[in-house]
Amino acid sequence: MIANTKQFDNPKDKYFDSLKFALYCITHPLDGFWDLTHEKRGTYAAANTILFLTLLIRILKLRFTSFIFIQVYWEDLNIFLYLASILFPLALWVVGNWGLTTLFDGKGKLGQVYMATCYALTPYPLIQFPLMVFSNFVTVDEAEFYSVVSALSLVWAALLVIAAMGQIHEYSAGKNLLFTVATLFAMLVMIFILMIFFSMISQGVAYFISLARELMFRM
């Protein structure tokens, strides 16, 4: 495709164009994600918008999906932890992927990895929102439709993430898959280190608390 290199005078136009470009990306992933960074078709503003929509839909789903599909135990729900269930893996993925690919000829920068990953999330809000509305009009007998389409949105997004990484790092298919797996391992390693870090910190704090307690007994 001949790249569309038209210039925008108004930043608003650029924003809407880049947001619209997400639709092109999800239908033409290889071509789209190449242009996303190499032709500067994507913007951070659009990426943030897509991420925000994803988070918003994820929360809306809790309340507005039919109880046939999602039963929420509201007493135990922490909305911030719930959001973290998207944000935390996303952050790990972006950092892990960038950290690894930088060492192995990856052309993508940290910001570009973030942008491409966010663009790849587009199918989630796009499919889940109509699905959320749809769920209120079905019975348990028709529940299969919901679960199939819902799974489809996740699989689509996952495939897009993989495709996007290959394009922005200029990797071949094999290398791309290898680094997808490697990134998943990197995420595990980071979780492991974080856990060690926090348990060390809490033990350190506990030591000083018990020390203070001991001192108070003796004062």
Place this chain on the structure above:
Amino acid sequence: MRKKNFFLKTGMAILAITTAVLQPLQVKAATDEGGYTYNYDYWGDYMNSADFYNSCKVFTSTDLGLDVKLKNPQGLFADGNTLYLCDSGNNRIIELNRLSSEQLEVVRIIDSIKGSDIETLNNPTDVAVSEDGNIFIADQGNARVIKVDKDLNFLMEFVKPTDNTLDSKLVFQPTKLAVDTAERVYCIATGINKGLIKYENDATFSGFVGATPVSFEWTDYIWKKLASQEQRAKMESFVPTEYENIYMDYEGFIYATKARTLEQARADENAVRKLNLMGSDILVSNGDWSVGGDLYLGSGGGYEGPSILTDVTCMDNDIYVCLDRNRGRLFGYDDQGHMVFAFGGNGNMDGYFRRPSAIDHIGHELYVVDSLDCSITAFVPTQFGELVYTAIEEFDKGHYEESGVAWQEVMNQNGNYDLAYIGIGRSLLRQEQYEDAMKYFELKYDADNYSKAYKQYRKIWVEEHIFWIVLVILALFLVPLSIGKVRSIRHEIDTADIFVVEKKG
């Protein structure tokens, strides 16, 4: 002074933090433990309930006017207004007549029979009476089940089955039995795990029925394959679980209970099976949780592990009550497998048990035998309990409106009672008030019933608005179509030769 102030402040801060940390724990401890009567909601949380049954009276040996005190009573059977109590430790069976729920009188004491080789009983553990009035006794110590007529004349005995698969050294120890209308005998014996032993009415052994399916973890299987002969002998073998107890309901189905292992309880397996004539399990388990007693298996008050349902009885409204000998509780389930009530506990107070062993019912009243306390506890339903029973029975009779009214009253008395919401919903569903029914089902997460109501609601809605629906669909197709048409006509006009020629001219 300054230093002291500092320590005072840190001390107060630490105190504040610890109280803040401990506070939720204390609240949790309070909500975790249920009251005397409780139920579980959709999430498996304890829901304290209004009392369903009241212990009306505890009958001890003295209350019954017995000269020899009861000793380790094991079995109870109710036939009309007559209760048969197996006083196993004293080798006798006591026939009691229920005058009222507060008054039982001893009719006779059965300690010997006429016309048999062995005329005395030895550790009788269970008794049953057939429709013809013949009495069947599991005479465990004498390795037989005997059938006597109502005047205690020996009729026949049922002995160890002649089956090649049974160990010839095994001593036949029948523990529990049930008799059907044709006087066929189903019996459980210690050490026989092939299912229930079934005898024809002429005392011939006709086979084993309804063995529990064997379940094991595949990891256990691999370990077993790798283990040596000696190690293998020490491992638990993959064999069916023995039944704890059986009960023949008024329709001729056998309710059988088994003790679950911790794994089976965690996997939410049923502890009760309802066996048909073929010996297959037909228990309906549509509840949020399995039919197996308590959901929380943690230790508390010295008792831990899953509930061990040691006896079961089924009332005429298809509600069956299981007796847990681990925590001394009673669990009632309806024919759909929803928990109707749970109450009881271990202790010395009336309505609590030390080692309950048997349960049976007369009407809605429950009679529970405690083998350590040597007593019979009579439970009568409270007003709340009777309301629930009314609601269920009216629904079964097809009086949906009355059932709905009763459920509404149940809900007024106990707003945490999930069955009331579902009951109102089901009665509304039958009265074709689908939209209201949906609301009640949604409140208690009953997806199946909700879908039934919604399907009807949706059908009616579509039928009522069919004109608009067709109109919208037509518009969706026609509008873009006509726009396209208009455009192409306009395009044709614009590029028509005459105009082009004229322009040129």
